[in-house]
Amino acid sequence: MTAPARWPGSPADVTGVTSKQAPLDDETVRRRLDVAVDAVDAPDVVFALSRHGRRTVRTGGTAPPPPVARERLRYEMGSASKTFTGLLLAQLTQTGLLSAGEPAATLLDPARRPGEDPVTLAHLITHTAGLPALPADFFVRALPAWRTNPYARYPAERVVDAFLRHRRRHRPGTRWHYSNFGVAVLGHALTAATATPWDELLTGQVLGPLGLSEATLVPGGPDTDATGHRKDGTTPVPPLIVGGFQAAGAVRATPHDLLTFLEAHLDPAGRPLADALCAVQRPVLRRGLGHRHVHTVAWFQHPTECGPMYFHGGATLGQQAFLGFRPDIGTALAAVCTRRFRAGDAFVPTAYTLLAEM
Structure with missing residues (x-):
């Protein structure tokens, strides 16, 4: 992120691409992944693709390979954690434990x-x-740790x-504004509704049932977690501590x-x-005239010539x-790298285009 005000990954960070091509052979897939890896200037880069359950993983980077293979390390998801939170909300509503309208x-x-228009x-x-993207007093509290762990200074x-x-300025449901603050609040509301701590709730309802045995919400050590780097691509940064923003950015997982x-x-x-996995793919919001972005409760959705493409960065x-x-083509992509986002960064456009052109 360019500043703690947002984790990149909204539709504004990518350019739409649509393509309709014949199925690719394995060698072509490997070659395309290698090109994508080489296009990203970061110490560690992993592009992992699944086509109808057949996986291809390619790795690289500007740093020497770490002692643990890059594809075996856990990486920080940042705002991509919201896809897990959206699925959790869908699961809780599909099973009748609560209503999304509460x-x-x-x-x-x-x-x-509740008052009027809650x-x-x-x-x-x-x-x-x-x-807003973050609470009004977030920056004052976060400033002493701006380059290390600003979110850690803002607890639940x-x-x-x-x-x-x-004090709201607009009636809820009338305007779209990307908000880490809002999704963090959602996490706390879900923990209150279920009387279950967030880590237990997400693990018990989503991570465990789906078999994500290596995913976690807390930092590990160098034997399990990738090390991030500043914009210079060489200076390491400490593991992310999200404070009260767990639902918005705490997930760590292997490719x-x-x-x-x-x-x-x-x-x-x-x-x-x-049922929840199907529910999170249903469009629930279009941003309005002039925007091609469709939203579900977990994903941004763009059209391709073959069908919808779902993504989140x-x-x-x-x-x-x-x-x-x-x-539409039975294809999924997980891409990660260990360098902080900066202006003109090639990572998101490269990953987006690779999936769109498969």
Whole structure:
């Protein structure tokens, strides 16, 4: 991210590409992945592709290979974590544990009356709650740790308090504004509604059932986690601590676990969370005249000549991630790198174009 105000990955970060091509042979796929890896200037780069369950993983980077193979390390997802949060919300609503139309403030403070036009769980996940990207006092608190771990200085209770005190300018559901703040609030509302801590809730409802055995919400060590780097591509940065923003950016996962996650979306039938996996692919919001972006409760959706393409990007102070899948051709892509996002960065456009042109 260029500043803690946002993790890149919104549609504004990519240029739409559509293509219709004949199926590719394995050698062509490997060659295309290698070209993508070489196009990304970062210490560690992994592009992992699944086609109808057949996986191809290619790695590289400007740094010497780490002691643990790059594809075996866990990478920080940043805002791509929101796809897991969206799936969790869909699962909880599909199973009847709660409704996406429930007022978030009432879940967080049962004594509070919902009032007129309350912010609902659906508003929070679709970035239509009328909330800013971050709470108004975030930058003041984060400034002493701006280059290390600014989110760590803003704990869960402050996120909730900032939401309950927020004076909205627009009626919820009327405007779209990408908000880490909103999705963080959603996470706290879900933990309150289920009386379950966030790590237990996401693990028990999503990570565990889908078999993502290596995914986690907390940093590990150099034997398990990739090391991020500043914009210079050489200076290491500490692991991300997200404070009260877990639902917006805490997931860490290996490329193979990410492919497992995406493959479940490609073929939900007979899998755990099947109904929720289908639900998160249904369009729920179009941004309006002049925008081609369609949103689901977990993904951005763009058209291709063959069918819809779903994607989400994310970044932290030292890493970037891109997740995407195309049900029409049974293809999913998980891409990661260990260099902080900077102006003109090739990572997201390269990953987006690779998936769009498959």
